[in-house]
Amino acid sequence: xxxxxxxxxxxxxxxxxxxxxxxxxxxxxxxxxxxxxxxxxxxxxxxxxxxxxxxxxxxxxxxxxxxxxxxxxxxxxxxxxxxxxxxxxxxxxxxxxxxxxxxxxxxxxxxxxxxxxxxxxxxxxxxxxxxxxxxxxxxxxxxxxxxxxxxxxxxxxxxxxxxxxxxxxxxxxxxxxxxxxxxxxxxxxxxxxxxxxxxxxxxxxxxxxxxxxxxxxxxxxxxxxxxxxxxxxxxxxxxxxxxxxxxxxxxxxxxxxxxxxxxxxxxx
Numbered sequence: 628x629x630x631x632x633x634x635x636x637x638x639x640x641x642x643x644x645x646x647x648x649x650x651x652x653x654x655x656x657x658x659x660x661x662x663x664x665x666x667x668x669x670x671x672x673x674x675x676x677x678x679x680x681x682x683x684x685x686x687x688x689x690x691x692x693x694x695x696x697x698x699x700x701x702x703x704x705x706x707x708x709x710x711x712x713x714x715x716x717x718x719x720x721x722x723x724x725x726x727x728x729x730x731x732x733x734x735x736x737x738x739x740x741x742x743x744x745x746x747x748x749x750x751x752x753x754x755x756x757x758x759x760x761x762x763x764x765x766x767x768x769x770x771x772x773x774x775x776x777x778x779x780x781x782x783x784x785x786x787x788x789x790x791x792x793x794x795x796x797x798x799x800x801x802x803x804x805x806x807x808x809x810x811x812x813x814x815x816x817x818x819x820x821x822x823x824x825x826x827x828x829x830x831x832x833x834x835x836x837x838x839x840x841x842x843x844x845x846x847x848x849x850x851x852x853x854x855x856x857x858x859x860x861x862x863x864x865x866x867x868x869x870x871x872x873x874x875x876x877x878x879x880x881x882x883x884x885x886x887x888x889x890x891x892x893x894x895x
Contacts, residue, residue, distance in 0.1 A: 628854055629861045630841055632869045636829040640673025643761070643827045643863045647678060648687050650759040650823060662693040662754045663761070664818075665730075666771075667714050670763030670827050679722035689723045693754050695747075696732040697762070697771040698812035701785065703735060709799050710735070733783065733811035744783040744811060751817070760821035764828050767791050768836045768849035772812035779845070779853045781814030815853050824860040826851070828868040837864055838871035 633639055647663070654661045665671075681687035696715050705712040712732050720730050731750055737743035751757060762770050767789060773781065774789040787809055788796075797803040818824070828837050840851040841862065854860040869875045 628841065628857070630872075631861065631863045632866065632872075632875055633863065634866055636673055636865050639827050639829050639863050639865050640677045643671075643674040643825055644677035644681065646825055646861060646863070647674070647759060647761065648681055651687065651689075651692070654758055660691070660693070660755065662695065662751075662756065662758050664697065664757040664759070664813075664821055665694050665715060665719050666697050666761050666763050667711050667718075668763045670829065670833075671761055672718065673829075674761065674827055675718050675722060682722070682724055689725045692725060692729065694719070694725055694730045695751055695754070695757060695813075696730070697760075697818075698810050699733040699735040700807040701735040701740065701809035701811060702807050705736070733813075735807075735811050740785050740811060744785065747783045747811075747813075748817065751813075751820075757821040759823040759825060760818060762818070762824060762826040762851075764826060764833060764836050764840060764851045765792055766795060766832055766836055768839055768851045770815070770818060770826070770851045770853075772810035773815050773818075773850040775848050775850065777815055777847055777850045779819075779847055779850070779856075780816040782817050783811065783813050786810050786812055815850050819853060819857055822859065824854055824857050826854060826860070826862045828862070828864045830865070831867045831870060833864075833868045834870040837862075837868050838873075842873060 631642060633642055651661050696711055699711045703710040707713060715732055720727055733747050734743045764770060767775055772786050772788060774786060793803050793806040796806050800806050839849040843849055843852055845852045845855050
């Protein structure tokens with residue numbers, strides 16, 4: 628795991644966008660295809676803003692790229708303003724110039740949710756897997772909607788949202804009662820199958836989860852800790868999100884890069 632600590636959320640956005648742009652260009656050089664994984668929530672918004680700026684400047688092109696979203700609420704209509712179908716359209720597909728037909732999102736309205744989950748896994752496999760997956764992290768350590776206790780080998784499935792997650796997401800809905808109770812999410816194992824992982828986090832509210840992810844044992848109690856097992860995982864965080872990291876506690880952390888061997892913190 629590579630950890631890059633920068634000073635501000637804006638620097639997180641610029642650094643993560645640069646990583647994604649580099650990955651896309653590298654894969655296109657021999658004329659290859661590119662498949663990206665996209666996340667919702669507040670953490671990646673700056674990254675999408677910086678990527679859109681690169682597109683407008685003619686420095687990056689998302690034409691012909693396939694994209695898979697991490698998750699979706701169960702029971703929300705696709706045109707609901709907080710469904711991830713709508714959020715992805717609004718903040719990812721249109722600003723980046725992706726072909727909507729090539730952007731796939733889990734179906735939270737399927738008559739048979741389990742069959743829909745299996746079909747989503749099959750679609751990722753048929754696309755050749757995800758080349759670079761963008762991630763955020765929840766305050767309780769979740770990635771996607773893999774809440775604490777999620778098996779680290781889990782695949783795309785229906786999950787029940789933790790009370791803390793619903794409380795955090797109430798700001799988008801108005802009241803916690805309006806937040807759906809279930810989701811369809813890529814599993815931790817599905818996420819780990821991506822060739823590269825890029826997780827972004829900003830702010831003091833994420834500091835404890837970030838410390839558990841990077842320095843704690845690999846455990847289902849903090850699903851994001853599974854990134855320690857991935858050979859090409861990069862974490863980009865600001866100073867506030869790094870506040871509880873022991874290796875950064877006494878350092879001038881701006882621009883600090885720390886590398887941890889994969890699996891170094893695996894719990895018995």
